[in-house]
Amino acid sequence: MTKNVRVRFAPSPTGPLHIGGVRTALFNYLFAKKHNGTFILRIEDTDQNRYVEGAEHYIIDALNWCGMPPDESPVNGGAFGPYRQSERKDLYKQYADALIASGNAYYAFDTAEELDFHRKDHEAKGKTFIYNWHNRLKLKNSLALSKEEVEAKLEAGEDYVIRFKSPQDETLHLKDIIRGDIKIDTNILDDKVLFKSDGMPTYHLANIVDDHLMEITHVIRGEEWLPSLALHYQLYQAFGWEASEFAHLPLILKPTGKGKLSKRDGDKLGFPVFPLEWKDPKTGEVSRGYKEDGYFPEAMVNFLAFLGWNPGTEQEIFSLEELVADFDLGRVNKSGARFDPDKTKWFNHHYMQEQNNDVLAEAFKQSQPELSEIDVDYISLVIGLIKERATFVSDFWELSHFFFTAPTSYDEKAAKKAFKDGTADILKTVKNIILHIDDFTVIALQKDIKGWITENDIGFGKVMMPLRLALVGALQGPDVFDIMFMIGKNETVKRIENAIKSL
Ligand code: GLU
Numbered sequence: 011m012t013k014n015v016r017v018r019f020a021p022s023p024t025g026p027l028h029i030g031g032v033r034t035a036l037f038n039y040l041f042a043k044k045h046n047g048t049f050i051l052r053i054e055d056t057d058q059n060r061y062v063e064g065a066e067h068y069i070i071d072a073l074n075w076c077g078m079p080p081d082e083s084p085v086n087g088g089a090f091g092p093y094r095q096s097e098r099k100d101l102y103k104q105y106a107d108a109l110i111a112s113g114n115a116y117y118a119f120d121t122a123e124e125l126d127f128h129r130k131d132h133e134a135k136g137k138t139f140i141y142n143w144h145n146r147l148k149l150k151n152s153l154a155l156s157k158e159e160v161e162a163k164l165e166a167g168e169d170y171v172i173r174f175k176s177p178q179d180e181t182l183h184l185k186d187i188i189r190g191d192i193k194i195d196t197n198i199l200d201d202k203v204l205f206k207s208d209g210m211p212t213y214h215l216a217n218i219v220d221d222h223l224m225e226i227t228h229v230i231r232g233e234e235w236l237p238s239l240a241l242h243y244q245l246y247q248a249f250g251w252e253a254s255e256f257a258h259l260p261l262i263l264k265p266t267g268k269g270k271l272s273k274r275d276g277d278k279l280g281f282p283v284f285p286l287e288w289k290d291p292k293t294g295e296v297s298r299g300y301k302e303d304g305y306f307p308e309a310m311v312n313f314l315a316f317l318g319w320n321p322g323t324e325q326e327i328f329s330l331e332e333l334v335a336d337f338d339l340g341r342v343n344k345s346g347a348r349f350d351p352d353k354t355k356w357f358n359h360h361y362m363q364e365q366n367n368d369v370l371a372e373a374f375k376q377s378q379p380e381l382s383e384i385d386v387d388y389i390s391l392v393i394g395l396i397k398e399r400a401t402f403v404s405d406f407w408e409l410s411h412f413f414f415t416a417p418t419s420y421d422e423k424a425a426k427k428a429f430k431d432g433t434a435d436i437l438k439t440v441k442n443i444i445l446h447i448d449d450f451t452v453i454a455l456q457k458d459i460k461g462w463i464t465e466n467d468i469g470f471g472k473v474m475m476p477l478r479l480a481l482v483g484a485l486q487g488p489d490v491f492d493i494m495f496m497i498g499k500n501e502t503v504k505r506i507e508n509a510i511k512s513l
Contacts, residue, residue, distance in 0.1 A: 015047025017228050019073075019080070020217065022054045023065035026288035026297060027072050030232060030262045030271065033314045037259060038230045039078040040315070040337035047227070051080035052220060053094045056210050063291045066094075072285040076307050077330055090224040095216050102211035105219050105249070106172045106204055110152075114248035115204060117170045118151040119163055140200045143178040172205040174214075174241060174248075182240050187228075187257040187339045194240045202241050214238060218245045221254055230257045230339070257339050260318045263346040271349045273297065281351040285310065300354075304402035306365065309358040317347040327360060359401040367393045374406045380414060388413075392496065395488045409487070413496055416505050417483025420512065424485040428475035434513045436473055437480065441506045444499060452495045459491075480509030 019035040021027060027035075042049035051073065053066050066084065073079055082088025092098055109115035118141075120128075125141075128149075132139035139145075146153055151173070152160045164170070176199040184192040204215040211219070221229060236258045246253035264275045276283040276298075286299035300310050308329065315333050316326070319342050328336065362370075371390035375381045381389060396409040420429075443462055447454050463473050478490050481502065487493060494502045 013227050014225075015042055015045040015227050016050065016225050017042045017047060017230055018050040018052045018221070018224065018226050020052045020054050020220075020231070021069055022057065022060065022213075023062060023069065024057075024060045025062050025065055025290075026284045026286070026299075027065075027069050028273075029283055029285060029300075029310075029314065031069075032072060032076065032285050032310075033262065033317050034230065034232055034259060035073055036076065036078060036311060036314050037257075037319070037337075037339075037342070040333050041228060041230060041339060042081075043334040044337050048081045049078070050088070050090070050224060050226070051083035051093060052224070053084055053096075054213065054216065055094055055096045056099075056213065056216050058096070058210070068286065068288060075285060075301055076311055078311075095211075095220065098216070098220065099209065099211075101223075102205065102216055102219055103209070106211065106215060109174070109204070109248055110172065112248065113175070115172050115174050116146075116152045116201075117160060117164070118149065118173045118201075118203075119155075119168055119170050120150045121169070124150070140198075141173065142176055142200045143197070146175075146201060168207075170207045171203045173201040174204055174244065176201050176241075176244065182243060184239050184243055185256065186236070186239070187255060188260075188342050189236075189258060189344055192239070196240075196244075199240055214241055214245065218242055218249075222246075222249070222251050226254045228255045228257065228339075230259065233258045233261050257342065260343050261346040262317050263348045265349055265351060270346070275349075279351060281354070304404050305354070305358050306361040308364075309354065309361045312361070313354045313357045316353075317349065318342050327357075355401050362397055362400055362402070365397075367391075367397070370397070370403060370406075373403050377403060378407055380407075380411075384414060388496075395492055395496070412482040412487060412493065416501070416508065417481075419483060420479055420509070421484040424475075424479055428479045428485065429509075429513050430472075433472075433476045434510050436468070437476055437506050437510050437513075440473065440477060441503055441510075444494070444502055444506070447499070450495065450499045452491045455491045455494055476509065477506070480506050 017038045019038045021031055039049050041047070051070070053069075055061055055066075070083065070085055080086070082090060082093060084091075084093040087093075106115060110117070125139075129139045141149065148154065153175070155163075177196050180196040182194040182196060184194060186192060202214055203212050205211050220226075239256060239258070243253055262271045263269065264271050265279060271283065273283050282298040282300050282303050284297055284299045285301060287302040288297045288299065289295070290297075301307070311330055311333070312326075312328055315328060315337075319337065321328070321336050322341060367390040368386065370393050371386045374393065375384065375386060375389055392410050392413045393406065396406065399409055400406055439462070440459060443458050444455070447458055459473070463470055474490055475485065478485055478487065478493075481487075481490065481493050481497070497505075
């Protein structure tokens with residue numbers, strides 16, 4: 011690649027960013043970093059009707075949380091700004107005018123009611139109304155009206171739009187890095203609106219003008235934009251600009267069945283579809299986010315990378331840096347990527363093991379009122395013993411409460427299994443052994459208790475099961491000797507005495 015790679019993530023701030031959008035941002039980021047290029051965030055906010063308060067902020071927070079901050083953005087600027095289209099508003103009209111001057115676009119004065127009438131009229135005849143070559147001369151536009159009529163309308167301040175004049179009987183040859191060559195017959199294209207008399211460009215015009223001015227080399231975006239590619243190609247041609255290269259990413263499919271992943275799927279099956287929690291500013295409705303659900307950003311990045319891409323090897327665990335090194339648009343699939351909520355948990359479980367226990371201890375302490383007085387170093391040691399079984403910080407309490415509080419009851423089924431005739435005597439002896447250990451370590455505990463069991467040929471289960479139940483309240487948890495060591499001699503003895511009493 012000779013040119014300096016410049017890619018952009020160009021969301022519209024119409025609400026929280028769906029994980030599909032985060033995946034698009036990620037693939038842009040990876041591609042940019044892989045080629046020592048620039049990753050740009052451009053906010054496409056020309057449609058003021060759909061603007062949602064807080065959405066831009068949310069997008070930036072989400073990118074930062076994932077560890078992929080843009081190099082150029084509305085917040086940190088850059089040489090190609092401004093990076094919000096609403097702040098570039100005055101720039102677009104001249105480009106629409108240039109297309110009119112070159113005969114590639116025209117004014118159209120048809121009112122919404124008139125267009126609606128045509129649509130319904132066509133429908134009634136079993137046809138579809140398309141505003142293009144086959145009927146545009148019968149409609150109210152500057153191709154059909156006289157120059158004087160057009161000028162009079164413009165002067166009178168009549169509402170208009172500027173439409174692209176899509177050619178007749180041509181075949182377009184489009185290229186997509188992921189999909190290969192695509193041929194399009196221009197006769198099926200409609201004359202898309204580029205500009206409106208409220209002074210605002212539509213997505214198509216603003217997007218192409220900005221991609222050109224910002225010197226974007228590669229457009230990497232979701233498959234839903236593939237139908238716009240023909241128009242975008244033609245716009246580049248009409249302006250006489252070199253088009254960027256395109257890569258349309260596959261859809262993310264729902265966990266089962268047909269169609270793309272939606273918020274409804276998440277609500278139904280109990281997983282988030284947004285990176286961060288989002289509170290709708292109008293309704294107050296809160297949507298859960300991966301971050302607040304306890305996912306690590308590394309896990310999210312890793313599972314998103316595999317939605318449509320794979321390295322071609324068995325390796326599944328990739329840090330962001332490793333992804334940068336291995337990412338290749340040529341290995342992105344055409345077909346939809348099925349979303350698997352269980353797999354997201356699998357990744358999180360993996361990254362849980364790699365987290366620093368002290369950091370986890372802080373998070374655990376914050377989330378659990380029972381821990382407010384407990385030393386974080388102790389919590390950190392406990393986490394080291396239980397995290398192998400945890401996927402989220404929110405699993406910790408269930409896995410470790412007995413390190414912090416004595417059992418108040420014993421699991422009934424377990425008690426039936428573990429507390430038998432003779433168990434009280436066994437526990438009394440164990441208690442005495444423990445009382446005699448001065449150097450209260452795991453090794454000493456193992457040596458003395460296991461030694462006594464073997465010497466007297468008692469059977470491990472007969473001792474360890476009731477002992478575990480006494481300490482934990484259930485037949486679960488890590489190694490019994492680790493538990494005793496952690497809670498200490500006094501607490502261990504107390505719990506054994508309590509169990510004997512309740513037998
Ligand atoms: N503003 C468009 C969106 O919301 C950008 C599409 C593109 O990348 O061209 O996704």
